Structures are given as structure tokens and as C-alpha cells.
Amino acid sequence: MVDGENRVAVVLGCGPDIGRACAEQLARDGNHVVCLDRDLAAAEASAQALHHVGCEASAATVDVTDRESVRVALREVVAHHGRIDIVVNVVGGSTWALVDEFTDDDWDRSMQLNLRQQWVVAQEVLGILPSGGSIVAIASVSGLSAAPHHGAYGAAKAGLIALVKTLALENAARGITVNAIAPGSIATAARTDDEGLVDRIPMGRRGDPSEIGSVAAFLASPAASYITGQVLVVDGGASVKHPLQAV
Numbered sequence: 001m002v003d004g005e006n007r008v009a010v011v012l013g014c015g016p017d018i019g020r021a022c023a024e025q026l027a028r029d030g031n032h033v034v035c036l037d038r039d040l041a042a043a044e045a046s047a048q049a050l051h052h053v054g055c056e057a058s059a060a061t062v063d064v065t066d067r068e069s070v071r072v073a074l075r076e077v078v079a080h081h082g083r084i085d086i087v088v089n090v091v092g093g094s095t096w097a098l099v100d101e102f103t104d105d106d107w108d109r110s111m112q113l114n115l116r117q118q119w120v121v122a123q124e125v126l127g128i129l130p131s132g133g134s135i136v137a138i139a140s141v142s143g144l145s146a147a148p149h150h151g152a153y154g155a156a157k158a159g160l161i162a163l164v165k166t167l168a169l170e171n172a173a174r175g176i177t178v179n180a181i182a183p184g185s186i187a188t189a190a191r192t193d194d195e196g197l198v199d200r201i202p203m204g205r206r207g208d209p210s211e212i213g214s215v216a217a218f219l220a221s222p223a224a225s226y227i228t229g230q231v232l233v234v235d236g237g238a239s240v241k242h243p244l245q246a247v
Contacts, residue, residue: 006030006031006032007030007031007032007083007085007086008031008032008034008077008081008082008083008084008085008086009023009026009027009031009032009033009034009084009085009086009087009088009220010033010034010036010074010077010084010086010087010088010125011023011026011033011034011035011036011046011088011090012036012037012062012064012087012088012089012090012091012121013036013037013064013089013090013091013092013138014035014036014037014042014043014046014059014090015037015039015042015043015045015046016042016045016046016188016189017186017188017189017190017209018090018138018183018186018188018209018212018213019035019037019046019090020035020046020049020209020213021208021209021210021212021213022088022090022136022212022213022216022217023035023046023047023050023057023088023213024049024050024053024055024210024213025210025213025214025216025217026086026088026213026216026217026220027050027053027055027056027057028053028055028217029217029221031085031086031220032056032057032058032081033047033050033055033056033057033058034057034058034059034060034077034081035047035050035057035058035059035060036059036060036061036062036073037059037061037062038061038062038063038064039061040059040060040061043059043060043061044059046059047059058080060073060076060077061073064089064091064113064117064120064121065112065113065116065117067120067124070117070120070121070124071124074124074125074128078128083128083130084125084128084129084133085129085130085132085133085134086133086134086135086136086220087121087122087125087129087134087135087136088135088136088138088216088220089117089118089121089135089136089137089138090138091113091117091118091138092113092114092138092140092153092157093109093110093113093114094106094109094110094113094114094150094152094153094156095109095110095152096149096150096153097149097151098148098149098151099151099152102151102152106152107152110152110153110155110156111152111155111156111159113156114153114156114157114159114160115156115157115159115160115163118137118160118163119163122135122163122167122178126167126171126176129176130175131174131175131176132175132176132222132225133175133176133177134176134177134178134179134219134220134221134224135164135167135176135177135178135179136178136179136180136181136216136219136220137160137163137164137178137179137180137181138180138181138183138212138216139157139160139161139164139180139181139182139231140153140154140157140182140183141182141183141184141233141235141238141239142154142157143156143157143158143159143160143161143182144158144161144182144231144233144239145239157182160180161180161182161231164178164179164180164229164231165229168228168229168230169229172228172229176228177219177224177225177227177228178228178229179219179224179227179228179229179230179231179232180230180231180232181212181215181216181219181231181232181234182231182232182233182234182235183207183212183234183235184201184207184233184234184235184236184238184239185197185198185201185206185207185235185236185238186206186207186208186209186211186212187206187207187208187209188209197238200238200241201235201236201237201238202236202237202238202240202241203236203237204236205236206236207234207235207236211234212234215232215234219232
């Protein structure tokens, strides 16, 4: 276990699955976790789940598509807890369709949820994070390689990866680390359409949200203080396999 040293971690998109898993591991490592989500009930459920395992957590609502909502939410965290040391941004989503079938709204929504809001959150929190602070963004393997129906999502996640690397360079001298995680197929309530991919994954199974949470907590910990600008792929080995070779 990494000693959180009373640090304050904010998890955005802290509903079930990956967001809650990130919050739980951060809390188990000794950080006080603030669960932020558009759905206050979901954020409160995540905070309550952490209380049940003896960890400290609180909950609040935020609309990441609204800069003022982000600004107010972060200021309230500082007002209540005195600081923010860690931000893990899990928010994302998209419409899944062929590129020539996207509407303008589909495209704009994907860019908003997967890229623009990450930029807004980073802008608003960089003036708060101390030296030793950390930002962890949840990207996707779709930002590293192409897949049908992932045009808008993949483009946005690729943009997020570029943003993470730039943020890492711009803030390295301040002692702030910025990294991304690129999950592959993870078993979540929102993803029920990729069971057929299991036989293509060398490990023979989908990932568990806790396997993303543990990576996020590591990247946010002092143990990863010399790691920045990196994209850590968590996909059961799928991306290292030759695309034309069966598992």
C-alpha cells in the first residue's frame, strides 16, 4: 500500500465501474477521495461504498461540460479539504457509428466528453495542484489504433493522449505529473457489446475495473513520481499481438 499522507484525490466520473474502482484504490492508499459525478446519487453511492470498507470519502456533483461547474466544484473541494493533490478524470462516452453516419451533434458530443472537458478540468486544477501533484486521464486503446464505429471516440482519445503529453512537458518543472491510461476491453455495465473480443485477448478475459483503478492509484502515488507523459495500456496483451495472428 502507498501511503497517501493525507492527500486529497478528486475522481471525476465517479459512478460505478472504473470511476468507483479508481476511488476505492486511492482511498485504500490513504488518500481522502472526493467523488464527483454529474449524477449526485452515483457519486454518493461511490462514497458510501468507500465508507463501508473503512475509507474516507465525500461526494458532490459536477457538470464537466460547464466550465463554471468545474471551477465551483474544485473550489469547494479546496474550501472543505484545504487542497487538491490528485485528479483522476474518468469521464467519457460517445455515439458508436460509421464516420459517414455521424451527425454534427454526435461528433461534438464525443469531443466534448472525451477531450474538451479534460482540457477544462486540467486548466482549472493546475493552479491548485502543488508540487508532487498528479493528473491521471482515462484514455483508450481506441486513441492508439483504429476500430470501426470508433471514429469520433478514437479521434477524441487520440487528442487526449496528445494533450496529456503536452501537459506533462509544460508542468514537469513544477513537479506535477500527467499521465494517461488506455484501457482495452473492460467488464463494465456500460459495455456489453464486446464479449466476442475475449477470444482475441491473449489473457483470455476482459479486464476488471479494479485493474484500471490500481494503475490509476499507482500513477498518482509517490512511487510514480518520475513517470510523466506516459500512456499505460491495460488490455490483457491485446495490443502487442500481431493483428493477423490468432491467439
